[in-house]
Amino acid sequence: MRPITGKTRLAGIIGSPISHSLSPVMHNAAFAELGLDWVFVPFAVAPERLPQAIAGLAALGVAGFNVTIPHKVAVMPLLDRIAAEAELIGAVNVVDLKDGVLTGYNTDGIGLLAALEREFGFTAPDRSVLVLGAGGAARAAAAALGSAGAAALCLTNRTPGAAHELVAGLAPRLHGAAWSVETLERLADPGFLSQFDLIVNTTSVGMKGDSFPGLTLAGLKPGLAVYDMVYAPPVTPLMKEAQACGVRTANGLSMLVAQGEAAFTIWTGLTPPQGCMARALAALARPGNP
Ligand code: ATR
Numbered sequence: 001m002r003p004i005t006g007k008t009r010l011a012g013i014i015g016s017p018i019s020h021s022l023s024p025v026m027h028n029a030a031f032a033e034l035g036l037d038w039v040f041v042p043f044a045v046a047p048e049r050l051p052q053a054i055a056g057l058a059a060l061g062v063a064g065f066n067v068t069i070p071h072k073v074a075v076m077p078l079l080d081r082i083a084a085e086a087e088l089i090g091a092v093n094v095v096d097l098k099d100g101v102l103t104g105y106n107t108d109g110i111g112l113l114a115a116l117e118r119e120f121g122f123t124a125p126d127r128s129v130l131v132l133g134a135g136g137a138a139r140a141a142a143a144a145l146g147s148a149g150a151a152a153l154c155l156t157n158r159t160p161g162a163a164h165e166l167v168a169g170l171a172p173r174l175h176g177a178a179w180s181v182e183t184l185e186r187l188a189d190p191g192f193l194s195q196f197d198l199i200v201n202t203t204s205v206g207m208k209g210d211s212f213p214g215l216t217l218a219g220l221k222p223g224l225a226v227y228d229m230v231y232a233p234p235v236t237p238l239m240k241e242a243q244a245c246g247v248r249t250a251n252g253l254s255m256l257v258a259q260g261e262a263a264f265t266i267w268t269g270l271t272p273p274q275g276c277m278a279r280a281l282a283a284l285a286r287p288g289n290p
Pocket of ligand 1: 132133134135137138157158159203204205230234282
């Protein structure tokens, strides 16, 4: 690691808990590979200390920081400006500090779009997408896909009311897409699923080796792709079932990397070296590394 100097710039991530975060590994690898005198540090910030933390980071003159659970929404009123996509998504995962002005961005949505293009060559225009879930990650996915020109966006969620609310918020602002909400039971109907080009899982289902009850992927559109935002385990039951049906799959690591790359560019004005962040994560996952 290069020495900390009087000119070292500081970036970081605030969240609670934060010890599991992979962002320090990704960003410090990119700083090192580009020879930048920057460091990236995790900060555990309890919800009740968020206003002091933001004021403190601004006073210290950090370059910028990531924001993760549980602060992505609560941070918004504490910032000076909110970028359009963050306002649409209703959450901020990147804060940039320039000339004393704190600007909130959201790179989760564009991170997903970049990951879909890298993994599948998928671009949104004219495509039909099924989004599983209706939480913050679903909102980022739906807003990004809708903004990018998806023809149809269908949301399905364990609690249908949350999906209806999400669609009611986004549809009037992204009216180029046909929006709909379906019940989870429809996942058992191959006829229903066969209309989609892409299925995106934004829920935590799969993290514990669990799956969507009744989901039937047999008989799907050739060329369908399944993107699972879960990345641990690296192959979820949803992905396994999709693979068994000959469907292309990818896990959420590529989105994690792409949202990080976009944040890096916001802070530094530079593009991280291609593959650098992904390689840093892969090295971390190798046996022998805790
Ligand atoms: P995030 O911000 O990461 O999206 P969240 O806002 O807590 O997290 O949303 C989690 C999503 O996963 C929700 O859509 C949730 O469904 P509910 O709205 O019904 O809670 C979904 N989810 C979590 N556990 C689930 C399970 N066991 N089965 C189905 N959906 C589940």
